[in-house]
Amino acid sequence: MIALGTRELDVLGVLWKRGPSTVAEVRDALPAPLAYTTVLTILRNLEVKEAVGHVEEGKAHRYFPMLTHSEAQQTIVGRVVDRLFDGNFESLLTHLVDARSLSRDELQRLHALLGQRLEASGEEP
Numbered sequence: 001m002i003a004l005g006t007r008e009l010d011v012l013g014v015l016w017k018r019g020p021s022t023v024a025e026v027r028d029a030l031p032a033p034l035a036y037t038t039v040l041t042i043l044r045n046l047e048v049k050e051a052v053g054h055v056e057e058g059k060a061h062r063y064f065p066m067l068t069h070s071e072a073q074q075t076i077v078g079r080v081v082d083r084l085f086d087g088n089f090e091s092l093l094t095h096l097v098d099a100r101s102l103s104r105d106e107l108q109r110l111h112a113l114l115g116q117r118l119e120a121s122g123e124e125p
Contacts, residue, residue: 002049002067002075007034011042012051012065012072020064022057 004012014029015021021029027039034042043063046052051067077092085091097110 002051003079004049004051004072004075007038007042008046008051009072009076011039011046012067015052015063015065016069020055020062022060022062024060026063 010030010032011026014026018025018029023036023040023043026043027034027036030039043052043054043061047054047063051065051072052063053066054061054063056062081087081089081092085095097107102110
């Protein structure tokens with residue numbers, strides 16, 4: 001499981017939206033201003049974690065995501081479940097349903113999804 005910090009997720013978010021980008025392009029697209037060298041350091045750290053790669057483009061490097069948005073979600077949710085819910089995914093789901101004002105349509109979609117998962121597991125509802 002790759003540990004990703006907030007700034008690393010911000011940088012990955014830019015790459016997921018823009019596609020392959022230079023350090024300057026990433027910096028310009030970030031929600032908060034960061035120094036060029038800070039963005040470069042973040043990209044290099046992400047490269048060590050194998051979350052991004054790069055190709056050389058003249059004197060610059062063009063960075064691209066190697067970690068998908070879905071893989072990052074799984075990593076972050078896994079950390080939240082492990083650290084805040086003692087590894088119990090059901091507790092997270094219960095918390096989300098209780099803590100949010102979900103519409104009837106959203107609840108019905110969740111119910112249908114859970115029903116499909118239950119059927120796929122071969123157990124009776």
